[in-house]
Amino acid sequence: MSDAQEALARAVREHAGRLAAALVNLLGDFSAAEDLVQDAVETALRRWPEEGVPERPDAWLFTVARRRGLDVLRREATYRAKLAQLTWPVLPEPDDRLRLVFTCCHPALPREAQVALTLRVVCGLTTAQIAAAFVVPETTVAQRITRAKRKIADAGIPYRIPRGEELPSRVHEVLTVIYLLFNEGYLATAGEQAHRRDLVDDAEWLAALLHGLMPDEPEAGGLLALIRLHRARTAARFDADGRIVLLADQDRALWNHGAIADAVRLLTRTAQRHLSPGPYQLQAAIVACHAEAPRWEETDWEQIVILYDMLLLLAPSAVTRLHRAIAVRHAQGPGVAMAELDQLGDALDRYGLFHATRAEFLRELGRQDEAQEADRRALEQTENPAQQALLEERLTWA
Amino acid sequence: MRLIPDRLVGEEVRHVKYVLMFIETEQFEKDLAAMGADERDRAIAKVGRWLAEHQGRITNRGAKLQPAHTATTVRLDRAAEPLVTDGPYVEGKEVISGFLEVDVADLDEAIAMVRSWPGCPVVEIRPVEG
Numbered sequence: 001m002s003d004a005q006e007a008l009a010r011a012v013r014e015h016a017g018r019l020a021a022a023l024v025n026l027l028g029d030f031s032a033a034e035d036l037v038q039d040a041v042e043t044a045l046r047r048w049p050e051e052g053v054p055e056r057p058d059a060w061l062f063t064v065a066r067r068r069g070l071d072v073l074r075r076e077a078t079y080r081a082k083l084a085q086l087t088w089p090v091l092p093e094p095d096d097r098l099r100l101v102f103t104c105c106h107p108a109l110p111r112e113a114q115v116a117l118t119l120r121v122v123c124g125l126t127t128a129q130i131a132a133a134f135v136v137p138e139t140t141v142a143q144r145i146t147r148a149k150r151k152i153a154d155a156g157i158p159y160r161i162p163r164g165e166e167l168p169s170r171v172h173e174v175l176t177v178i179y180l181l182f183n184e185g186y187l188a189t190a191g192e193q194a195h196r197r198d199l200v201d202d203a204e205w206l207a208a209l210l211h212g213l214m215p216d217e218p219e220a221g222g223l224l225a226l227i228r229l230h231r232a233r234t235a236a237r238f239d240a241d242g243r244i245v246l247l248a249d250q251d252r253a254l255w256n257h258g259a260i261a262d263a264v265r266l267l268t269r270t271a272q273r274h275l276s277p278g279p280y281q282l283q284a285a286i287v288a289c290h291a292e293a294p295r296w297e298e299t300d301w302e303q304i305v306i307l308y309d310m311l312l313l314l315a316p317s318a319v320t321r322l323h324r325a326i327a328v329r330h331a332q333g334p335g336v337a338m339a340e341l342d343q344l345g346d347a348l349d350r351y352g353l354f355h356a357t358r359a360e361f362l363r364e365l366g367r368q369d370e371a372q373e374a375d376r377r378a379l380e381q382t383e384n385p386a387q388q389a390l391l392e393e394r395l396t397w398a
Numbered sequence: 399m400r401l402i403p404d405r406l407v408g409e410e411v412r413h414v415k416y417v418l419m420f421i422e423t424e425q426f427e428k429d430l431a432a433m434g435a436d437e438r439d440r441a442i443a444k445v446g447r448w449l450a451e452h453q454g455r456i457t458n459r460g461a462k463l464q465p466a467h468t469a470t471t472v473r474l475d476r477a478a479e480p481l482v483t484d485g486p487y488v489e490g491k492e493v494i495s496g497f498l499e500v501d502v503a504d505l506d507e508a509i510a511m512v513r514s515w516p517g518c519p520v521v522e523i524r525p526v527e528g
Binding site: 106108154155156157158160162165166 | 414416503504505506508509510513525
């Protein structure tokens with residue numbers, strides 16, 4: 001992406017959500033507000049590349065949305081009246097985007113719709129940009145958004161921050177959406193696509209937004225640290241041919257050590273302030289162990305095994321146990337690790353990475369025939385080599 | 399229009415009616431059948447307490463239904479005569495066992511109610527039209 005495009009993306013991201021929040025407050029209608037913002041964003045993407053990003057992008061977007069609203073909402077007399085009275089600035093509250101986030105990520109919406117809505121409403125992506133990022137037809141994205149907005153209105157999904165005992169599960173829902181976005185962007189191949197917005201940028205931005213707006217939520221800090229720790233070693237992840245380089249083989253001089261130190265500080269601060277470890281803080285701590293190791297051989301595997309134990313306590317999962325077994329392999333040798341793997345056969349029989357890991361351990365234990373059989377099973381479960389490479393890469397960092 | 403922020407309109411103004419459809423599973427029926435009389439009484443008392451607790455939000459429309467074996471389905475989507483058959487409209491392991499209409503501020507309030515429901519294991523929430 002060129003600098004100009006990046007500046008444009010940044011300006012849109014910074015202001016689209018605020019405008020959406022302001023217009024939902026004003027109109028009391030999520031769908032209508034969202035349409036106006038989307039229209040303003042599309043206009044901006046058409047005109048800013050030629051005219052340059054205006055000095056006050058927020059005021060510019062607001063003016064376009066307002067004009068458009070007066071135009072299209074002709075029949076809605078109350079909306080028109082409200083819009084007509086409106087002048088810039090319209091933002092009395094410091095930041096109202098949290099309500100937007102919670103509405104977009106409401107658990108009564110299907111996951112794809114949560115993702116698409118969040119990107120469009122909170123980050124200001126256009127439908128076309130979302131479609132390109134997920135490699136699905138534009139009409140599919142448009143349909144998801146239309147259906148989701150209809151459900152929000154018809155099913156009475158509220159526009160507010162959840163309270164009391166609802167809050168933890170709702171925060172978890174938001175974090176899941178952001179993490180999913182991050183993975184989608186992070187695991188995408190390195191192919192240069194100039195028009196494509198980097199979902200990793202949006203995911204980090206969203207995590208930072210959430211962390212800023214919910215300073216008392218330790219997992220928001222944990223997710224932000226996790227994302228930053230991954231990003232800090234982006235430069236070493238691909239070789240000159242665009243192939244993934246496994247963690248063990250990466251040139252650690254290419255990592256951004258300043259960014260790693262910042263992320264570790266954020267994680268430590270979060271953990272110490274709240275003393276409430278959650279899955280994202282723990283995953284971030286695991287990645288931090290890798291990021292802080294000067295060499296692969298110096299990785300603190302004992303610490304990683306302990307972190308996996310804590311993670312499994314909070315979020316039991318066979319895949320996490322597989323990753324733990326890999327850490328155990330490095331901490332205590334293939335014999336112990338193999339015993340762990342043996343317990344996972346039922347749950348992970350259809351998971352290529354499980355068989356690939358098994359093959360590796362068996363080979364180290366000198367059980368050649370079984371290793372070959374495991375290789376064959378791994379191959380069966382894997383559709384293409386690129387995917388396998390991605391799986392393997394996840395295997396080694398996790 | 400229901401999506402009105404708290405700040406602009408007091409919550410007492412907002413009302414949405416939802417129907418909660420209570421769905422039983424085969425496992426639930428088995429568990430219920432396996433209970434002793436005391437245990438079953440306690441389970442029923444829990445449901446009674448839940449209903450009392452949410453009395454203010456439950457309208458007078460609602461009922462516990464007779465078991466699925468009493469159901470009769472009539473299909474009118476055929477060119478010929480309506481087809482009358484024995485059993486619920488979908489043959490499956492999950493059947494509707496009752497429903498309640500509730501009057502609440504929004505979906506989150508309905509979900510919060512259902513979270514503490516002590517009876518059957520599945521509940522569908524549907525807004526009432528109009």
